[in-house]
Amino acid sequence: xxxxxxxxxxxxxxxxxxxxxxxxxxxxxxxxxxxxxxxxxxxxxxxxxxxxxxxxxxxxxxxxxxxxxxxxxxxxxxxxxxxxxxxxxxxxxxxxxxxxxxxxxxxxxxxxxxxxxxxxxxxxxxxxxxxxxxxxxxxxxxxxxxxxxxxxxxxxxxxxxxxxxxxxxxxxxxxxxxxxxxxxxxxxxxxxxxxxxxxxxxxxxxxxxxxxxxxxx
Amino acid sequence: xxxxxxxxxxxxxxxxxxxxxxxxxxxxxxxxxxxxxxxxxxxxxxxxxxxxxxxxxxxxxxxxxxxxxxxxxxxxxxxxxxxxxxxxxxxxxxxxxxxxxxxxxxxxxxxxxxxxxxxxxxxxxxxxxxxxxxxxxxxxxxxxxxxxxxxxxxxxxxxxxxxxxxxxxxxxxxxxxxxxxxxxxxxxxxxxxxxxxxxxxxxxxxxxxxxxxxxxxxxxxxxxxxxxxxxxxxxxxxxxxxxxxxxxxxxxxxxxxxxxxxxxxxxxxxxxxxxxxxxxxxxxxxxxxxxxxxxxxxxxxxxxxxxxxx
Numbered sequence: 001x002x003x004x005x006x007x008x009x010x011x012x013x014x015x016x017x018x019x020x021x022x023x024x025x026x027x028x029x030x031x032x033x034x035x036x037x038x039x040x041x042x043x044x045x046x047x048x049x050x051x052x053x054x055x056x057x058x059x060x061x062x063x064x065x066x067x068x069x070x071x072x073x074x075x076x077x078x079x080x081x082x083x084x085x086x087x088x089x090x091x092x093x094x095x096x097x098x099x100x101x102x103x104x105x106x107x108x109x110x111x112x113x114x115x116x117x118x119x120x121x122x123x124x125x126x127x128x129x130x131x132x133x134x135x136x137x138x139x140x141x142x143x144x145x146x147x148x149x150x151x152x153x154x155x156x157x158x159x160x161x162x163x164x165x166x167x168x169x170x171x172x173x174x175x176x177x178x179x180x181x182x183x184x185x186x187x188x189x190x191x192x193x194x195x196x197x198x199x200x201x202x203x204x205x206x207x208x209x210x211x212x213x214x215x216x217x
Numbered sequence: 218x219x220x221x222x223x224x225x226x227x228x229x230x231x232x233x234x235x236x237x238x239x240x241x242x243x244x245x246x247x248x249x250x251x252x253x254x255x256x257x258x259x260x261x262x263x264x265x266x267x268x269x270x271x272x273x274x275x276x277x278x279x280x281x282x283x284x285x286x287x288x289x290x291x292x293x294x295x296x297x298x299x300x301x302x303x304x305x306x307x308x309x310x311x312x313x314x315x316x317x318x319x320x321x322x323x324x325x326x327x328x329x330x331x332x333x334x335x336x337x338x339x340x341x342x343x344x345x346x347x348x349x350x351x352x353x354x355x356x357x358x359x360x361x362x363x364x365x366x367x368x369x370x371x372x373x374x375x376x377x378x379x380x381x382x383x384x385x386x387x388x389x390x391x392x393x394x395x396x397x398x399x400x401x402x403x404x405x406x407x408x409x410x411x412x413x414x415x416x417x418x419x420x421x422x423x424x425x426x427x428x429x430x431x432x433x434x435x436x437x438x439x440x441x442x443x444x445x446x447x448x449x450x451x452x453x454x455x456x457x458x459x460x461x462x463x464x465x466x467x468x469x470x471x472x473x474x475x476x477x478x479x480x481x482x483x484x485x486x487x488x489x490x491x492x493x494x495x496x497x498x499x500x501x502x503x504x505x506x507x508x509x510x511x512x513x514x515x516x517x518x519x520x521x522x523x524x525x526x527x
Contacts, residue, residue, distance in 0.1 A: 014457070034454050041454035044368035045462070 138206030
């Protein structure tokens with residue numbers, strides 16, 4: 001008969017050396033279910049004395065392996081005795097949470113920002129922007145002019161701001177009936193202006209003024 | 218070589234004969250040639266499961282030397298491909314089989330020209346039963362979920378295990394190792410349970426060899442008469458415990474659920490899997506055969522002609 005005494009705590013609980021505390025607890029419970037006095041599975045398999053020994057060993061295994069420091073000591077002892085390989089004990093890197101949503105956009109956003117900045121540096125956007133900002137009323141076509149002179153598409157603005165293309169078009173083409181309510185519109189204009197790196201407050205003020213003059217209220 | 222499956226279990230009334238006959242019938246339906254050997258000497262009743270009241274030939278012909286070839290004393294069971302060697306006509310003294318007769322039977326069984334040979338053993342753990350059980354490496358024992366049956370099953374397993382151990386010690390060159398252990402040990406006789414550890418201590422190489430030899434031996438077992446209130450995982454737990462504490466391999470083949478209709482089939486002397494083919498219990502039996510075949514792919518007996526001549 002194989003003796004219990006010569007087995008390591010891991011073998012006794014039938015768990016791998018890297019077992020987590022949760023797995024150890026589960027293994028301990030199932031070991032008790034097999035070796036306890038009322039268990040049918042081991043009825044008459046051991047003498048009372050042997051059973052006590054076995055249960056004592058299981059208890060010991062559980063107490064040592066669930067104590068982080070004691071377990072580390074025990075692992076070192078096992079490695080020293082050559083019973084387990086040192087590499088086996090090394091904790092695997094904790095699994096990182098898998099993000100629910102793609103984070104790829106963040107990278108794209110940064111890349112896009114950089115590209116826009118480069119474009120602004122290359123082209124004479126400032127002149128166009130200042131020309132626009134000096135006006136009292138700002139229309140959608142002004143915004144489109146600015147965007148086109150920077151050289152970015154509507155889709156790219158959508159990628160960053162998540163403002164739908166139809167809304168963006170409505171803003172640029174002054175389709176007032178398709179525009180969202182003022183509070184959203186202001187926010188959208190703010191994002192739009194920030195991407196094109198012009199003064200967002202002036203844009204909003206100019207655009208809203210233009211809007212109020214062109215819509216009968 | 219044919220596959221020999223001895224079915225034992227220590228306790229009486231746990232369904233050894235029921236399982237032997239039904240599993241035999243399932244194998245036969247798959248088109249394999251199967252012979253059931255009733256080795257419950259002095260308690261033979263395997264023939265009754267098939268409604269056979271009397272046989273012309275049987276083990277008695279082989280033992281009184283009126284027939285020297287065991288394969289010629291088989292009788293048909295009425296199920297195609299399934300034959301039986303009955304011991305119903307053996308003398309009243311048959312339970313106390315002579316050692317030489319036992320060896321003769323074992324040798325003849327190992328040469329039977331069938332795909333599958335199923336041995337139905339009696340209750341108890343006497344040396345005849347254990348030797349029949351050990352004539353193959355694929356012994357099956359039956360347990361029911363009761364402490365009485367489990368206790369007897371463990372005694373049976375231990376009995377078979379230590380008998381195999383003794384055979385190994387005799388067959389191979391372990392005598393020197395044992396003598397060495399006896400000489401240096403304080404115990405006058407080395408007790409069987411510790412002999413492997415003792416030999417390993419004195420001669421690690423021999424100890425390892427012995428462990429490997431024991432590991433070649435497979436115990437399979439079936440949990441019979443499982444009722445709703447029983448622990449379904451009991452079989453797996455027993456498998457785990459045995460694998461952990463013995464050097465041999467243990468495989469749990471599956472549960473067989475309790476069904477009162479088994480009683481009907483025995484009363485009507487019809488094989489259960491024939492009479493009630495689509496019951497949960499029949500499915501359990503079929504699944505056990507499948508699990509079994511997952512491990513052993515049974516090929517047809519190569520010398521088919523030899524069988525047809527008989």
